[in-house]
Amino acid sequence: xxxxxxxxxxxxxxxxxxxxTEQLGRVGNASSLHASGRAARRAAEQSRExxxxxxxxxxxxxxxxxxxxxxxxxxxxxxxxxxxxxxPRRRRIVVSPAEHHAVLDSVEWLARHDGAEITWxxxxxxxxxxxxxxxxxxGDGSDVALVSxxxxxxxxxxxxxxxxLADVAHEVGVPLHTDAVQAVGQVPVDxxxxxxxxxxxxxxxxxxxxxxxALLLRRDAECTPLLHGGGQERDVRSGTLDVAAIVGxxxxxxxxxxxRADRAARLAGLRDRLVDGIVAQIPDAQLNGAPLGDRVNxxxxxLPGNAHLSFPGAEGDALLMLLDARGIECSTxxxxxxxxxRPSHVLLATGAEADRARSSLRFSLxxxxxxxxxxxxxxxxxxxxxxxxMAGMGRR
Amino acid sequence: xxxxxxxxxxxxxxxxxxxAVDAGHDVTGVHLALSQNRQTLRSGSRGCCxxxxxxxxxxxxxxxxxxxxxxxxxxxxTEDVVDDFVxxxxxxxxxxxxxxxxxxxxxSAVLDRAMALGFDAVVTGHHARLEDGELRRSVDAxxxxxxxxxxLTPEQLAAAMFPLGSMTKDRVRxxxxxxxxxxxxxxxxxxxxxxxxxxxxxxxxxxxxxxxxPVVDAGTGxxxxxxxxxxxxxxxxxxxxGVSVGDQRPRYVxxxxxxxxxxxxxxxxxxxxxxxxxxxxxxxxxxxxxxxxAQVQVRAHAAPVDCRVHAGDGGGLLVxxxxxxRGVAPGQSAVLYEADPVRGDRVLGQAAVAMAVERSGAVGx
Ligand SMILES: Cc1ncc(COP(=O)(O)O)c(C=O)c1O
Numbered sequence: 186x187x188x189x190x191x192x193x194x195x196x197x198x199x200x201x202x203x204x205x206t207e208q209l210g211r212v213g214n215a216s217s218l219h220a221s222g223r224a225a226r227r228a229a230e231q232s233r234e235x236x237x238x239x240x241x242x243x244x245x246x247x248x249x250x251x252x253x254x255x256x257x258x259x260x261x262x263x264x265x266x267x268x269x270x271x272x273p274r275r276r277r278i279v280v281s282p283a284e285h286h287a288v289l290d291s292v293e294w295l296a297r298h299d300g301a302e303i304t305w306x307x308x309x310x311x312x313x314x315x316x317x318x319x320x321x322x323x324g325d326g327s328d329v330a331l332v333s334x335x336x337x338x339x340x341x342x343x344x345x346x347x348x349x350l351a352d353v354a355h356e357v358g359v360p361l362h363t364d365a366v367q368a369v370g371q372v373p374v375d376x377x378x379x380x381x382x383x384x385x386x387x388x389x390x391x392x393x394x395x396x397x398x399a400l401l402l403r404r405d406a407e408c409t410p411l412l413h414g415g416g417q418e419r420d421v422r423s424g425t426l427d428v429a430a431i432v433g434x435x436x437x438x439x440x441x442x443x444x445r446a447d448r449a450a451r452l453a454g455l456r457d458r459l460v461d462g463i464v465a466q467i468p469d470a471q472l473n474g475a476p477l478g479d480r481v482n483x484x485x486x487x488l489p490g491n492a493h494l495s496f497p498g499a500e501g502d503a504l505l506m507l508l509d510a511r512g513i514e515c516s517t518x519x520x521x522x523x524x525x526x527r528p529s530h531v532l533l534a535t536g537a538e539a540d541r542a543r544s545s546l547r548f549s550l551x552x553x554x555x556x557x558x559x560x561x562x563x564x565x566x567x568x569x570x571x572x573x574x575m576a577g578m579g580r581r
Numbered sequence: 582x583x584x585x586x587x588x589x590x591x592x593x594x595x596x597x598x599x600x601a602v603d604a605g606h607d608v609t610g611v612h613l614a615l616s617q618n619r620q621t622l623r624s625g626s627r628g629c630c631x632x633x634x635x636x637x638x639x640x641x642x643x644x645x646x647x648x649x650x651x652x653x654x655x656x657x658x659t660e661d662v663v664d665d666f667v668x669x670x671x672x673x674x675x676x677x678x679x680x681x682x683x684x685x686x687x688x689s690a691v692l693d694r695a696m697a698l699g700f701d702a703v704v705t706g707h708h709a710r711l712e713d714g715e716l717r718r719s720v721d722a723x724x725x726x727x728x729x730x731x732x733l734t735p736e737q738l739a740a741a742m743f744p745l746g747s748m749t750k751d752r753v754r755x756x757x758x759x760x761x762x763x764x765x766x767x768x769x770x771x772x773x774x775x776x777x778x779x780x781x782x783x784x785x786x787x788x789x790x791x792x793x794x795p796v797v798d799a800g801t802g803x804x805x806x807x808x809x810x811x812x813x814x815x816x817x818x819x820x821x822x823g824v825s826v827g828d829q830r831p832r833y834v835x836x837x838x839x840x841x842x843x844x845x846x847x848x849x850x851x852x853x854x855x856x857x858x859x860x861x862x863x864x865x866x867x868x869x870x871x872x873x874x875a876q877v878q879v880r881a882h883a884a885p886v887d888c889r890v891h892a893g894d895g896g897g898l899l900v901x902x903x904x905x906x907r908g909v910a911p912g913q914s915a916v917l918y919e920a921d922p923v924r925g926d927r928v929l930g931q932a933a934v935a936m937a938v939e940r941s942g943a944v945g946x
Contacts, residue, residue, distance in 0.1 A: 505650075506609070507698065510609070510648070527653075572699060575697045576694050576698045
């Protein structure tokens with residue numbers, strides 16, 4: 186099996202498995218006052234400290250959540266509600282149309298049900314949001330509740346300059362949320378220096394468990410809770426702490442961030458060979474997103490493990506199926522819950538034609554990827570694309 | 582063989598896919614997303630088009646350990662089946678959308694795509710027998726679906742597999758239950774999948790609007806009522822005509838004239854027709870030599886009747902019934918069978934009914 190869908194989820198690290206298994210064998214609610222509770226709390230709080238340190242945050246800025254989707258919902262809705270409550274003029278949300286659905290659908294829900302007004306940011310053909318475009322969209326900022334721009338795009342891997350965007354937002358007194366689910370462990374992410382007021386991350390994209398993530402939230406950020414109850418996480422997020430998941434999340438994050446530089450260099454090398462090899466065999470294949478060597482703010486402009494290509498004349502879902510039948514697992518980028526392929530909203534946001542968006546495929550490499558995985562794709566890609574093109578011709 | 586299993590989410594296609602796996606084929610499941618506004622949950626018993634149905638299909642595929650994909654054919658289905666359905670009614674005819682879907686979607690768009698992707702065959706949960714390229718009625722007469730497959734060509738049949746034709750529906754449910762499929766007891770789908778509330782007249786009214794016209798009695802030539810659209814009527818229909826005539830004898834729809842929007846009704850003695858003219862036929866096997874004797878079925882659930890099939894005009898057929906038939910509606914397919922009580926009646930082919938032949942009209946050459 187050739188697994189090239191690490192952006193969907195990546196294998197759990199062995200040390201995470203060991204730490205979580207050990208913790209799962211222990212009793213104790215971190216809110217209890219007795220010895221078992223104290224032990225659980227100690228494990229959770231140690232994890233919080235290590236986790237915070239790995240991400241350049243303070244422990245009190247860490248809100249553990251049920252994953253990236255919850256963190257995005259909490260940041261978007263919580264910041265919107267709190268900011269509007271303190272000033273009813275703040276109804277505008279300034280957001281990129283290439284965001285993950287966890288952000289997009291939250292914003293659209295607020296617009297439909299709660300009086301929010303959406304300002305869509307223009308994105309470059311690469312998928313990047315530029316600071317001057319944000320400045321223009323913000324105006325004097327007095328009517329803006331928040332800005333949300335993702336650190337790295339999950340489909341095409343494009344990285345935006347979050348520190349520069351945060352500066353622009355702060356100039357007019359507006360908080361910025363960034364979805365860094367794909368960035369953490371792949372590119373340097375430091376909450377403090379990023380300037381972001383809220384940052385989403387999740388465990389299962391970096392070797393941790395599914396259903397565990399965090400929202401990093403500055404101490405001075407006002408955020409209305411989504412989940413009310415015991416007030417466990419700074420009164421912003423309630424629910425009995427999932428100590429084993431928190432331990433696993435912290436172990437994974439510390440490991441992924443610690444080994445990031447070496448892994449990023451190795452994955453970028455494999456990824457470049459994959460893209461070059463595909464384009465050599467299929468000259469009209471088009472790389473989507475930023476160019477391979479692109480740079481932004483002194484770092485890579487594209488996720489090191491991301492290869493996102495369009496194959497004109499072939500349908501993404503046909504390519505996916507043919508590769509799956511040959512033991513290669515990748516993704517078309519976006520599928521709705523029913524599995525119906527739709528042209529990617531990310532590519533459409535970058536100005537790509539619907540046909541190009543429909544003919545795309547994402548290979549995403551991760552910590553277990555090898556040269557053999559790249560070879561496996563290069564061995565079959567030409568006949569697979571040819572076959573998919575034949576199947577596509579019958580389309581009206 | 583590499584086989585593509587079309588999985589609606591119902592019990593039939595689930596068992597058909599399972600039998601294909603049992604037979605040693607390399608099976609891939611596909612659910613066809615046909616509706617443009619898919620509902621999240623199924624409403625009523627018309628299952629196949631909701632997201633819940635696609636999840637039911639995926640659940641079975643995962644249990645069988647086969648790959649599963651959703652193919653979005655909503656645009657083609659809308660064009661080739663739904664719009665055609667509306668246009669046929671607008672033209673005063675009575676279409677059969679299931680037959681049209683088999684012709685244009687399942688054994689055309691899907692089959693073509695499957696072939697291009699390297700599959701050798703498409704397996705479905707239709708109740709019909711297919712052996713040595715010969716299409717026959719299911720052993721379960723009540724569930725037989727050979728009528729809606731009558732439109733298939735030898736090439737299409739060569740790439741089709743119907744593993745359920747030799748068993749009853751009860752046996753299909755038993756197999757599903759033995760395998761622990763959650764869909765074992767799922768209700769059968771009825772009616773038309775894209776009209777989930779079953780209100781065909783309401784659906785057509787929304788699409789076509791109000792197109793009022795007269796209802797005329799054939800016996801007297803008098804107007805006996807009014808209607809909101811000829812699309813609310815089918816030749817042979819008896820109920821819901823909304824006419825008042827002096828005598829108490831039931832009236833049947835005899836004809837629909839879309840240009841003047843006239844619906845003609847008449848008494849039972851006027852409702853029978855001796856023969857019909859059809860469009861150009863399709864054949865499931867070798868083209869038979871005309872004329873010949875056969876059985877014909879003029880609606881999905883009509884009883885087959887003896888007939889003689891002659892050459893008609895413009896490449897069409899003239900089908901002469903052994904006894905006068907009622908309710909032969911233009912637009913419906915006349916599916917021709919060769920009776921065979923042992924192996925099951927064999928489908929020879931079909932042609933769309935164009936018009937009834939008047940009693941006085943000369944039949945035969
Ligand atoms: C950019 C981005 N945001 C949010 C999410 C959702 O995270 P989770 O799966 O933890 O809910 C994902 C992953 O699917 C993602 O790629």
